[in-house]
Amino acid sequence: MPHSADSPDSPDSLDPRDSPDPQDSHQDSPDSPDSSDSPDAAESAEAWDDGLIARRVTEATAAALAAERASVLDGAGRGPGHQTPAPLAYDGPLRSRLDALRELVGLSRTRLDSHTLAEAGRVLDEAAARRKLSGRHTVVAIAGATGSGKSQLFNALAGVAISETGVRRPTTAAPIACSWSDGAASLIDRLGIPGRLRRRPLQSPEAEAQLRGLVLVDLPDHDSAAVEHRKQVDRILKLVDAMIWVVDPEKYADAVLHERYLRPMAGHAEIMFVVLNQVDRLPGEAADQVLDDLRRLLDEDGIALGEHGEPGATVLALSALTGEGVDELRESLGQFVAERGAAARRVAADVDAAAAELRPVYVTGHRAGLSEDAREEFAARLADAVGATAAGDAAERAWLRNANRACGTPWLRLWHWYRRRGESATGRHLVRTQTDEEATARQRVEQAVRTVSDRASAGLPTPWAQAVREAAVRGSQGLSEALDELAGRAGLPPGRPPRPGWWPAAVLVQAAMTLLQVVGGLWLTGQIAGVMAPNLGIPVLLMVCGIIGGPLVEWGCRMAARGPARRYGQDAERRLREAAAGCGRARVLDPVAAELLRYREVREQYGRVMRTGVGVG
Template identity: 70%
Template structure:
């Protein structure tokens, strides 16, 4: 046997090399050493895949404080595997051969290699650990990643330098995925998560096995482009039975959601072979060679992994509806805060105060004197006071009323915050809806007290204790004083006539007194009518100031934190759109979320 033939035997030389490495007889630069230098992928992660991986990394960073580690675990694994694969050889494609017990996958790998690589026989399970067969140098790092020891690394007899089509192929024979030994099934799951592609070997008896379809094929439907499904043992099927079984297999794969690579479309490759007789092995070998020579299986596998991670993350990033806070919702929130702060009541009180001030300034002296007497008598004046049970009851009511008002105002504020938070969270996925509600609750802390301060500050009368007076008030006061002087003048005229100082004449003084008596109420009535407009405007201005101040306070404490959470959600959803590769479709909904709100209501 020549030196070349000895090198490409059934693995004896590989075992000897491993022994020499363990003994330190071979250095890392020795051509026989399995740990020879490899070519990293490096810049091969370019274009769409690189952008999606960067977006996924950014997405995890933005979501780390909103989502739990378990939710992001799969995405983190994809990023770790992408980084690990990038550091390893880009000239090699790792393809696993998986199948059920008795499907003939070991016989198939031996047929592809042209030498007994994997043990075959009637004893089940036959393959107890993954066995690798490499067609070229430089795959040691990949095999180390798969944790395949040197004693289980083989070289094909018919491969090597003379077989250009399979240069770069690393074929891994896996244990049975339906093995009775739990460790074997765990080995299968572990290796399948690391390889670039997989060949599923099925036989005419188990091709419709529910365990295969439900546990592996259906969950990996998105990996169709790196999937081969081989119907083995077709030599056992008579006549057209092989075509019928193959058609039924395609139907099952279609029901699993696996796209079939037919008529030039991307998807899974389905072939019928007989590893025992060699039928179809050449076609499989040719198809596999073309697949390997494209040298993009690793990227296609990673792209499918990103698709799968994006699909799992979709419920926490995408929900029905258009999230955001509409203009009407913000206005309603301000209106509720205005009710809580008592803006309307303050405006009405300011209007009444303006009209009372007008009445005090423009009323007749006799009426003002009567009102002063009434306030003095009932204890309502500044120097007045009263005793007795009625006063004590009034004091108790004054002591309890502020507490009741404060409790009512606090409840109204809490209700307003709860309503606006629910409206802002509507249409958001659960984690982000919860974040919006928490931001609203945090911002609402201290809001009732702040609104109370606004009510005291803005609801009070201006400096001087009285509302501002219009320009016509002095004229009204002079007119009222003139009416009073007319009354005094007419009265003195009558007195002078009675005592005989003046000449008798009843009509003139009586007419003057009546003019003064009737003119005073007439001036007061005209002033009251003229005061309605300014009083109403003064009350409305007071109410407006309170409303705007309450809305501004609510915006700063509640709406702005909600808007910040909505902006963060907008960022993560845009990143998710980049990860999923469907940016235009997702961004349409994202664009409706504005910095301070979302879509217009109604």
């Protein structure tokens, strides 16, 4: 009487083919019939197949299986349980893309939330985990809806009733793995499939050799009423190297299948088989019509079809019940597994999908960056805030005042002194509202920072635009106070403005004009007092020369001083502008530029991930 596969006394545990892999603990059991301690036990014991509905196997089949197992022994005579499967190797471009994605995630962790980077991190982790495992095996999952016949197809490929079929729904409650060759235990461990659900096919050595390296996984129904079943399907579909989607004539257009699975996985077309099962139920040419409609739906999903030698999904029609088309699927699957490229293509497709999901946070259609015009405008706004123009004008006026004091007539200087003394005494001088000026300057600085941050963040994806604005805001804290202190240091230099070389000569000429006036006045006074002989011509001429010459000398000096005064004022304005620009650059522009540089780096890394080499404009 056959035993249930889930029973602890099931003879599945005694069959040498029951072990999922030579590395599985069941094979090393001392009670196993093929144990080295009892070489005759396998011949005397009854052989059982791996199906959940157990049945006896003929001696000829058991002998063929033993011969097939012996063929995989290495040259030293060691069993396959002692072999170390060769790890998977990624080619240069894929390895470069993975490195770029890892660098991209590292550069983005401080700017993007963990949820945004979760899928990219998962792809990197799974790619690293898969790379450590066997590269000689290809893990293929059979997925389908309830009643699509996927378990029946699974049994047809294995040549034995491994997965239970029947009218009860859902039939497949847990994933079942079937390996066509040894060395796949670690791959099946990665899927979380226990040893009691691992099988070996029951076929001729020729048929088994056709699919050598294949690990076939029968999944629960993806539309199962049990939530746990759907979770298992979603989990394992992210781990397998390829997948076979089984549809039937009734549910091939099911919205759940297309919207939840096929459409989001359109980029995985090269590792996808889409099988229309149960064509024996379709009369006449109906099978071709349904198959054509299925291809149309797949094309609408964005899934490339592997027709005419082009890469894409393989679409077949078959009947797992009658065997029609199963050989064609087995042949296509054998060629697919023999290429040993499914695992790398799966990783590449996962990288494509993760990069496409990250595109909105890295790529924008606008030019990003801070233009030179924006930098100059920011510096100009800061210069206005500290009053650079007013400081230059004040420096120019100070130069002119100094020139007037040095080259003006003594009488005019005396008059100016008297006026200043009188104004100071009356107290009618203007008092500037320093508080209002500081508030206005602060507003100008804040407006300048907002403007430059808006320009720098324009065209950036939202996370990076936010990072740029935050950097500008942090830099603006204390900027107004720093500019005020800077204005005090870089404004007018202490003391009087420097004098040009011609000023001493002008002072001597002005002194001479004054002396002529004094001499002429004293001469006239002496003549009036009768002390000196009357002669009005000379003293009057001296006085007229002094009176006219003094203002002329003063006017000439003032004209000559305009150029140096203007240059002096421009130098003072330039120093203050440069100081304000340097302060703004160190506090605001440099942090903003650092954020833009980080974005440029991640954009370049993203271009390497997408294999486009795209950079920033």
